[in-house]
Amino acid sequence: MNGDDRRGPSFWLAVAFGGYLVWVGASYLWDAQRENLRSIGTWFVGGALALDLLLVPLAAVVGLGLRRVVPAWAWPAVRAALLATAVLAGYSWPLVTDRGGQPDNPTLRPRDYDRGLLVALAAVWLLAGAAALASFVRQRAEPAA
Amino acid sequence: MAVAERYSSDLHETRSAALLGLALGVAFTICFATGLLSHLVQHPPGWFTWPSRPAGLYRVTQGLHVATGLASIPLLVAKLWVVAPAFWTTPPVRNVTHAVERAMLFPLVGGSAFLLVSGTFNTxxxxxxxxxxxxxxxxxxxxxxxxxxVHIAAKAALTRATVTGRLPDPDAEAQPVGRELVGRAEPTERRRFLGGVAAVSGVVTLATVGQTLRPLRAVSVLAPRDPAVGPQGLPVNKTARAARVTPELTGDDYRLRVTGRVGRPLELTLAELAALPQRTATLPIACVEGWSASGTWRGVPLRDLLELADAAPDAEVQLESLQTGGLYRRSIVSATHAADRDTLLALTLGGEPLHLDHGYPLRLIGPNRPGVMQTKWVTEVRVL
Structure with missing residues (x-):
């Protein structure tokens, strides 16, 4: 199904305004960060490609694979726990691998993040287990359709 | 269409996309507004005045900026997964309108990823x-x-039809402008999916927000700061060592100079500063990186010092630090902030002399200012 592409003048006004804001940002970067445009571009383009060409297809493959083995009543909870695992692990990556930071400032990143990540993931999967169990019990209680 | 049909999950549907889009729209609007505000506070154009009250306003806006950004990471991932079949729509471009719409998705997705990743890493x-x-x-x-x-304008009609419950069946003849997804989820399935995504946002928030909401510090196991950890119970953004401020610079030779447009220039020793009337204020350090922590500060109100130096009552001042380099070695204190009785040149924190990392012997601490503008190791007050 393809959407109808007809648009009124308000859309084209928004295109003009949005385009202007894009220009504002781009010209700011041109003035303020001209020597670093390549680095900005790499992270900008890299971000789009990583999301569209890596993360989303990966999610699809993992989803298709796991759906065959995970029972339907557990799937919504497992899916949410997988998302949480991916986001928390991605977020914590520089913390657990000790990238960046200030060596002489112990108030920055003061926690044990290996432990923190394990605790957070354990909490996530416990919650997911409880939610899946609740869904299983509910399904058993309902008369089969 | 072939790819889109093979990539089949009921959740690749307009309603889930629209609801996630609404949530992201709200989150990004909060992020943009609070971020722009922080920029204006630090680089104020002539028309912009930032008040000194409420004292904790910046703590809230910047805490919100970071917390909202982090919470939107799972929303963005989920939204991209829901709309993924639309990336592979064929033909890739149908006409000029469609081309404009699709072209603008690139800065939207690339920019969102850039902002969320760079913002997180900065913390x-x-x-x-x-x-x-x-x-x-x-x-x-x-x-x-x-x-x-542009994206909101392109999807406005579709989102409106979705939230008002007037979205037709995907097979119906007439479709709202912009509809591209063919999935149709059962309400229960959709609720479980969106509920799961919301729960993940909640988990990310709980795991980090304790860096600014002190009661949650115990559960925020992945927060890059703990508001209770640091010398004198407060975190430090830049240490004395990183700022190349040594104990020699802050020894007996230390003087505070009050210069510029004053009737009576001053040069005060630490003992002379301590002998002036003092005032106590409980104020937060609120960092642009999203953490904040309150302390009880005591020192000389800046406005008293300006009065002593015979400066104009509406004077704006520039503070200079002993710090030799760096962007934040000086800061401007606007007339509004300089006139606030709680804008202090603090000598103590929690009843003790400042730790060198907190700006010993003298630092600025004022209500409603970003942490980077709470200049440490102050050595000169220049009236502009």
Whole structure:
């Protein structure tokens, strides 16, 4: 199904305004960060490609694979726990691998993040287990359709 | 269409996309507004005045900026997964309108990823790139918001039809403008999916927000700061060592000079400063990186010092630090902030002399200011 592409003048006004804001940002970067445009571009383009060409297809493959083995009543909870695992692990990556930071400032990143990540993931999967169990019990209680 | 049909999950549907889009629209609007505000506070144009009250306002706006950004990471991932079949729509471009719409998705997705990743890494002070974070983050924010304006305009009719419950069946003849997804989820399935995504946002928030909401510090196991950890119970953004401020610079030779447009220039020793009337205020350090922590500060109100030096009552001042380099070695205190009785040149924190990392012998602490503008190791007050 393809959407109808007809648009009124308000859309084209928004295109003009949005385009202007894009220009504002781009010209700011041109003035303020001209020597670093390549680095900005790499992270900008890299971000789009990583999301569209890596993360989303990966999610699809993992989803298709796991759906065959995970029972339907557990799937919504497992899916949410997988998302949480991916986001928390991605977020914590520089913390657990000790990238960046200030060596002489112990108030920055003061926690044990290996432990923190394990605790957070354990909490996530416990919650997911409880939610899946609740869904299983509910399904058993309902008369089969 | 072939790819889209094979990539089949009921959740690749308009309603889930629209609801996630609404949530992201709200989150990004909060992020942009609070981020722009922080930029204006630090680089105020002539028309902009930032009040000194309420004292904790910046703590709230900047805490919200970081917390909302982090919470939107799972929303963005989920939204991209839901709309993925639309990326592979064939033909890739149908006409000019469709081309404009699709072209603007690139700055929207690339910009969103850039902002969320660079913002998160900045809170860790992890910089695996060459660009200067604050400027790049600011410039890319405008690009992303521009693309978002176009995207919202492109999907407004569809989203409206969705939230008002007037979305026709995907097989129906007449479809709202912009509809591309063919999935149709059962309400229960959709509720479980969106509920799961919301729960993940909640988990990310709980795991981090304790860096600014002190009661949650015990559960925020992944927060890059703990508001209770640091010398004198407060975190430090830049240590004395990193700022190259040594104990020799802050010894007996230390003087505070009050210069510029004053009737009576001053040069005060630490003992002379301590002998002036003091005032106590409980004020937060609120960092642009999203953490904040309150302390009880005691020192000389800046306005008393300005009065002593016979400066104009509406004077704006520039503070100079002993710190030799860096962007934040000086800061401007606007007339509004200089006139606030709680804007202090603090000598003590929690009843003890300041720790060197907190700006010993003298630091600025005032209500409603970003942490980077609470200049440490103050050695000169120049009236502008």
């Amino acid at each position: 860790f002070q992890f910089y695996p790139w060459d660009f200067f974070f604050t400027r790049a983050h600011y410039g890319v924010a405008w690009i992303t918001v521009g693309a978002l304006v």
